[in-house]
Amino acid sequence: MPIIKDKVGKETPICVNLWLIIMSDQPTVSDIFRCALEMRKLNPDTSYKDIEAQLVSEFSGNAFPAVAFLTIPEYDNIAPEEDWTAGLPVVLRGIQTGNWKYVAHGIVISLEQVENYPNESGREDDPAKEWRNRTKGIAEAEEKVLAEWMPADLMAMARRNVKT
Secondary structure, eight states: OOEEEOTTSOEEESOHHHHHHHHTTOOOHHHHHHHHHHHHHHOTTOOHHHHHHHHHHHHTTSOOOOGGGOOOOOOTTTSOHHHHTTTHHHHHHHHHHTOHHHHHHHHHHHHHHHHHHHHHHOOTTOTTTOTTOTTTTTHHHHHHHHHHHSOHHHHHHHHHHHHO
């Protein structure tokens, strides 16, 4: 079983649960992504390039993941879907061409997005972000337009309906 040394020198098996799946000869993309997350958790100072190289060395020689299961766990609460799925086209290219370097690179792209998005933009589920509020930022302009273009009686009726 592959062993990794964490930052204090303690030897730990890499992705113990995943190793059992690898032994079944066909890991899924989700399994590989979880393995990359585990590598990062064991040693947060590891560079993405090193994680990519380690994934290639661990999975080379194994069967490629089935394209039917080309997905990674959902991270909608952390980053938008277009970010956490950013590496999947590269993973698909790797599976189609039989190249583990592409597969690992795509996994690392998604890993990087999941880790860096919250630092740069805040988590998607952060209440302060109010990302579901579609009128945020346009409320003042909308009020001005409605005040100018709506007749007074319609405006009064709209205000009454909003208050109730």
